[in-house]
Amino acid sequence: MKVEVMKNILGENDKIAEENRKLFKEKKVFVINLMGSPGSGKTSLLERTIANLKDKLKMAVIEGDLFTAKDAERIERHNVPVIQINTAGGCHLDAPMVKRAAESLDLDALDLIIVENVGNLVCPAEFDVGENIKAVVLSITEGDDKPLKYPLIFKESAVAILNKIDILKFTNFNLESAREDLTTIHPDIKIIETSCTTAEGLDKWYEFLLNTV
Numbered sequence: 001m002k003v004e005v006m007k008n009i010l011g012e013n014d015k016i017a018e019e020n021r022k023l024f025k026e027k028k029v030f031v032i033n034l035m036g037s038p039g040s041g042k043t044s045l046l047e048r049t050i051a052n053l054k055d056k057l058k059m060a061v062i063e064g065d066l067f068t069a070k071d072a073e074r075i076e077r078h079n080v081p082v083i084q085i086n087t088a089g090g091c092h093l094d095a096p097m098v099k100r101a102a103e104s105l106d107l108d109a110l111d112l113i114i115v116e117n118v119g120n121l122v123c124p125a126e127f128d129v130g131e132n133i134k135a136v137v138l139s140i141t142e143g144d145d146k147p148l149k150y151p152l153i154f155k156e157s158a159v160a161i162l163n164k165i166d167i168l169k170f171t172n173f174n175l176e177s178a179r180e181d182l183t184t185i186h187p188d189i190k191i192i193e194t195s196c197t198t199a200e201g202l203d204k205w206y207e208f209l210l211n212t213v
């Protein structure tokens, strides 16, 4: 019974996700579904990205948050359009939520929308929102065991950002085994090590965006 319900929910979601994807394609807007745990640095990465690329790419952000507008307020300071979605406790964004948010954006004026998903390594990966690619942020403080423990999100993501690389030396995070596990789960995944504090590695992320969008 439970399996049937889940199938129907995903079926309905996928239908709207396809409509979203079609609309984004028509409007020539590239969409990234940015996922990762709470505190992994998704919003910090977005702030850095907007500050560095907003003259090259016309960007907007859709911010998924459980209850607050804290992340959206951080993005708003950078003068790009930002649409807040409060999931009222819901642990992921789905395609209908992104559809409603996109209705408030001028898609003709955009090259790129980054959707910051709710902080969670599990179900955001199960819900297609109509994105072109998924990206996952994994911070050094979360531990190198996370790729094997939450394989789906890494399997689904075109790129994994290993964030907070500046504090690697203070932790027991094994970079080599994390890289190995990521590649085992997803042979084609692009791995970028970054620090939003020191800016280390961010140039590789920007280069990836400029080449991909």
Ligand code: MG
Pocket: 042, 043, 044, 071, 116
């Ligand atoms: Mg955030």
Ligand code: ZN
Pocket: 090, 091, 092, 123, 124
């Ligand atoms: Zn969920």
